[in-house]
Amino acid sequence: MKKNIIVLLLLLLGAFFLAGCVPKNEAETHFSNATAFLEMQMFKEAIIELKNGLRLKEKDAAFNDRPEKPTLLATIYLYDNKVDEAKMVLEEAVKKYKRDWNIHLLLASVYMNKKDYRKAAETMEELPLRIQDYGEIDLMWGLRYFGENRYEEAEKRFLQAKEKFLAQSLKFKQESGSSQFIKAGATIMIDTLLGNVYDKEGKLPEAAAVYEEALKINPNSEALLTNVDIIKRKLYLKGNPQDANAHNSLGWLYHQKGLPAEAILEYRLAIKYDFSYALAYNNLGLVYFDNKQYELAIASFNKTIALDNDKKALEYAYYNLGRAYRKTKDIKKAIESLAKAMALNSQSLSVQREYKIAFLMNDKKANYFDLGNLLFENEEYQEAASVYQDLLAVKPNNYQADYNLGQCYLKLGEMAKAIAPFKAAIKINPQYWQAHRMLGLVYAELENYDEAASEFDLAIENADKDKLSDIYNDLAYIYSKKGDLELAAKTWRMAAKYDKKKAEKIDKILGVIG
DSSP states (O other): OHHHHHHHHHHHHIIIIITTTSOOSTTHHHHHHHHHHHHTTOHHHHHHHHHHHHHHHTTOTTGGGSTHHHHHHHHHHHHTTOHHHHHHHHHHHHHHOTTOHHHHHHHHHHHHHTTOHHHHHHHHHTSOGGGOTTSHHHHHHHHHHHHTTOHHHHHHHHHHHHHHHHHHHTTSOTTOHHHHHHHHHHHHHHHHHHHHHHHHHTOHHHHHHHHHHHHHHOTTOHHHHHHHHHHHHHHHHHHOTTOHHHHHHHHHHHHHTTOHHHHHHHHHHHHHHOTTOHHHHHHHHHHHHHTTOHHHHHHHHHHHHHHOOOHHHHHHHHHHHHHHHHHTTOHHHHHHHHHHHHHHOTTOHHHHHHHHHHHHHTOTTOOHHHHHHHHHHTTOHHHHHHHHHHHHHHOTTOHHHHHHHHHHHHHTTOHHHHHHHHHHHHHHOTTOHHHHHHHHHHHHHTTOHHHHHHHHHHHHHHSOGGGHHHHHHHHHHHHHHTTOHHHHHHHHHHHHHHOGGGHHHHHHHHHHHO
């Protein structure tokens, strides 16, 4: 929800700020492009053009003393998830530009991101009343009250926010893509918040109604579909409070939604009303496993196994028990449990992979490269990185291990650490285009665009033909970020040449930048 709120606020900023507030001079083309991309909800491209425009505008001494500079800079920081940097810029700017709507709105969004809803509301209340018509303050106070479990007050504020926003949204340009996106996004957001409040208040029919309204706008939203399913289960349980299956289903929904405490409660209720409910014990163990409470998880999985009254639950329990034992370094027991899971379902790829991992961990002569790859497939990137490092300590010329180690660091978000292994792979095998491309992506993320372009060029020289489109696309974004739109357009045309599926999006980009 926090991310959706920030995106919505950025769109609001774009709709009102880029539409005419930026002084027109040498940066006009980039800002105009950003507006066009925003209309098409192409946010990545819009931010690139904002950065290009800002880079040019900073050469203008007069611009550096205008509110547009911190507004643009903070917008970029927020999109790049650099929330603390945005906060620092905006807290200084708000002292200087005390009546600037954009700066206050963005700073309020930062406080919302940090769940400091009181500061968010107070920041917006500093503005004159005439520009507080969209319900922003009511929304922020509602969020604050919700966080403080003051649900009746939160409900009142969210309803006021919805009423004000819908009234003001009638002024939006009906033909504007961004305006309609803002209207739809705000409606979904407020209805979702209202549904959450109604749920907490026990007003389940009202919660179902607002969730259903939001689903009419976005029928494929998994979050909304989950919310509706949760309310339906709760309504059913009002009339059937001892239905163990319903409690188990509700627990699963809570678990998928990332609410472990609620999931545990429902699983325990399922077990309370049916002591022999093997699957509920297994599911309870999964919550403990995800919370890294491995001993509790092991106890729950063993309970499922002891009941031995549900073949599918038994298979799950042996598999999950093996994973839990591996996490506690009891590899022998892990292998024993996973062997039993394999006996129950030898076709399961997850069981096969987990068994191979445990088996290789128990083998002092194991193929470390295979072990690292299996851990990587299992999304255990830190563990995989450790295995690749151990392998490279004894076999330093394994360029594939270097490459895979770099990939681990990318998955862990440690960009700078990925450079060395990718370079090591290239040193051993200069034609290894995959490493050139990955190194280019790292440099691009670190905003070292010249180095990124060089690596992408080297990747293009050696890449398979069916991969050229992706690399040309990467390179085009680099030229775009450098502000060389002519070369970016030429490179995007090359990307479209090698993959017609990209043509539609590339045509949109070229339609803006020429």
